[in-house]
Amino acid sequence: xxxxxxxxxxxxxxxxxxxxxxxxxxxxxxxxxxxxxxxxxxxxxxxxxxxxxxxxxxxxxxxxxxxxxxxxxxxxxxxxxxxxxxxxxxxxxxxxxxxxxxxxxxxxxxxxxxxxxxxxxxxxxxxxxxxxxxxxxxxxxxxxxxxxxxxxxxxxxxxxxxxxxxxxxxxxxxxxxxxxxxxxxxxxxxxxxxxxxxxxxxxxxxxxxxxxxxxxxxxxxxxxxxxxxxxxxxxxxxx
Numbered sequence: 001x002x003x004x005x006x007x008x009x010x011x012x013x014x015x016x017x018x019x020x021x022x023x024x025x026x027x028x029x030x031x032x033x034x035x036x037x038x039x040x041x042x043x044x045x046x047x048x049x050x051x052x053x054x055x056x057x058x059x060x061x062x063x064x065x066x067x068x069x070x071x072x073x074x075x076x077x078x079x080x081x082x083x084x085x086x087x088x089x090x091x092x093x094x095x096x097x098x099x100x101x102x103x104x105x106x107x108x109x110x111x112x113x114x115x116x117x118x119x120x121x122x123x124x125x126x127x128x129x130x131x132x133x134x135x136x137x138x139x140x141x142x143x144x145x146x147x148x149x150x151x152x153x154x155x156x157x158x159x160x161x162x163x164x165x166x167x168x169x170x171x172x173x174x175x176x177x178x179x180x181x182x183x184x185x186x187x188x189x190x191x192x193x194x195x196x197x198x199x200x201x202x203x204x205x206x207x208x209x210x211x212x213x214x215x216x217x218x219x220x221x222x223x224x225x226x227x228x229x230x231x232x233x234x235x236x237x238x239x
Contacts, residue, residue: 004085008093011083015070016063016097032056032108036115056108057136061143064098068151068159091152091230095223098144102137109136134215141219145226152233 017024085093113132117125146166150159 004089005092005096007083007085008090009096011085012064012067012094012097015067018070028104028108032111032115036112056105056112057140060101060105060108061140061147063101064094064144065147065151065156065159067094067097068156072156087235088231091227091234094148095227095230098148098223102140102144105140106133106137109133130212134212138215138219142222145219145222149226149229149233152230152237 110129110133114124114129117123117129147159147163150162153159154162
């Protein structure tokens with residue numbers, strides 16, 4: 001079992017790095033170094049945690065998806081049908097690539113956001129730092145949990161288009177629901193916004209525990225469900 005997963009994982013890593021290691025080095029070292037350099041020059045700025053979460057998440061989100069791109073562009077997906085690795089192991093190996101990227105994401109966001117706090121105030125605010133890392137990891141897990149099955153089902157381009165349509169549709173539904181509630185029961189919307197703002201402002205280190213656990217559970221359920229769907233799609237596929 002582990003041997004097959006490791007072989008599939010190594011193959012996907014080689015696919016990701018097939019265009020050269022320079023881009024990987026820039027991704028893993030260049031962005032954190034640039035953020036820390038900017039922080040040291042400016043004395044730390046409030047946008048550093050947000051920039052770290054957004055920038056690193058966007059770059060690392062592409063790495064597991066690049067395996068599908070290289071398979072499609074290089075027309076080497078036929079190898080998946082002949083290599084001595086079961087299809088189950090191939091899918092698990094690709095999700096292992098995602099897990100490694102998630103770990104790297106957590107470390108880089110913690111490094112960048114922590115450096116921003118240190119340059120700005122000379123101290124680390126652990127609850128805020130944990131929240132930044134948690135938001136990045138959960139958002140990353142949810143995005144990849146949707147994208148990986150789509151990439152197994154469609155081509156990479158169609159998967160991106162489908163994801164865009166899903167996001168647009170979801171955003172439209174949420175906006176329409178808020179607009180309807182704001183028109184019918186505006187007091188409820190005002191009370192909800194006030195509650196969210198006040199809860200965020202008074203949240204202490206202990207108060208972060210339950211949202212953190214909820215985020216971890218949500219990410220775990222999403223990834224497990226995504227893996228099951230990807231296995232179902234891939235096992236029924238013909239090369």
